[in-house]
Amino acid sequence: MEVFVQQLINGLTLGSIYGLIAIGYTMVFGIIGMVNFAHGDVFMVSAFIALIAFLILTTWLGVGSVVLALLIVLIVSMLFTSIVGWTIERLAYRPLRGSFRLAPLISAIGMSIFLMNFVQVTQGPRNKPVPPMLSDVIVVMQEGSYQVTISYKQIIIIVVTSVMLACFWYVVQKTPLGRAQRACEQDRKMAALLGVNVDRTISLTFVMGAALAAVAGTMYLMYYGVVSFADGFVPGVKAFTAAVLGGIGSLPGAVLGGLLIGLIETLWSAYFSVEYKDVAAFSILAIVLIFMPQGILGKPEVEKV
Template sequence: MEVFLQQLINGITLGSIYGLIAIGYTMVFGIIGMVNFAHGDVFMVAAFVALVAFLILTTWLGISSIAVALFIVLIVAMLFTSLVNWIIERLAYRPLRGSFRLAPLISAIGMSIFLSNFVQVSQGPRNKAIPPMVQGDFVLVTHNDYAVTLSFKQLIIWGVTAVLLVCFWYLVARTRLGRAQRACEQDQRMAALVGVNVDQTISLTFVIAAALAAVAGTMYLMYYGVVSFSDGFVPGVKAFTAAVLGGIGSLPGAVIGGLLIGLIETMWSAYFSIDYKDVAAFSVLAITLIFLPQGLFGRPDVEKV
């Protein structure tokens, strides 16, 4: 029971990170129908930007307040990552819009290879470890010498994710941009006819996706304290799994899918075999797509002749 509770806490934390990345996949898929393969690597780039920003703040400027440092790191990472994704969209995906369906996918795979190798070349292939940013935890239950703990960093991840999701929900549901975005999702030509700037909306979608991935990247760095250039692929695929599980195109689906994938992964590691935890996530992906292709909250795909 204690193990279960502890894994539940760990799973929700991991799931929040996956959920934030998954929103990026689901939004981009919803609006231009493309699997943004490079999104996992954008997340990894964000973690590296956060790492650099954190080092500047702590070792050069000597900021000792972790809360202030973390806040600034988060903002810096969001800004730079948004810029990166905006430029990627401009260069690699926009020229291919409306072209042959496989072209953006291949372009995105190329971009993914490019980004991870760019970080490898510019920052070196070794793991980058930083001293723990936040220490300490709450002990929730102690039973038979097994303490169930909720660490401060897990709490921060929960809090930041919740706040951002509320902001994000407000953005999509209540603002002009969100409306334009939903309009483009339904029918781009019609949206253009009623005065929505489709190109700009799509660009902003990529920017928002990157900003959320940047939050996930910063949280990842804070939680694990280590990042390497190859850390984009597996979280990326798992977040994509989460988006598919929740029903691709559905925003609440992405978050719930992320939490589910996080829980499945941690529970699998605790009760079965940690070596095969990735197999668990990938199997969920395959099983979902085969038996429930529209996911938990997605609209079924209608075949038209």
């Protein structure tokens, strides 16, 4: 029971990170119908930006308060990652709009390889550790000698994720930009006829996806305390799994899917085997796509001729 509660807490933390990345996949898929294969690497790039910002703040500027430093790091990382996300869309995807079906996916795979190796070349192939921060824990439950704990960083991750999702929900539901996005998602041609700037809306979708990935990247760096250039691939595929599980194109679905994937992964590691935890996530992807392609909250796809 205690092990289960502890894994529940860990799973929710991990799931929040996956959920934030999954939103980027699901929004882009909803609006232009492509799998942005490079999104996992955008997440990795954001973790590196966060790492560099953190080092500048702590070692050069001598910011003592970790919370203040993290807040600034978060903003800086979101800002620069947004620029990266915008640039990728502009250079690698926009010229291919309306091109043949597989071209954007191939371009995205190329972009993913490029980003990974760009970071490897500029930052070196080694793991980058940061000193552990905010590792104090609160004991939630105690049974014999086993303590169920929740650490400050886990609380921060869950709180920041919730706040970000609330802001994001507000933008999508209540602002003109969100309305334009939803219009483009339903019918791009009609939205353009009605005066929605489709190119700009798609660009901003990429920017928002990248900004949320940057939140995930900063949280990931803080939680694990280490990042390397290859860290984008597996979380990327898992977040994509989360988006598919929740129903691709559905924003609440992406968050739900992320939480579920996080929980399944931690519970699998705790009760079965750590080595095969990625197999569990990848199998879920295959099983969901085969038996439930519309996901939990998605709309069934209607095939038109």
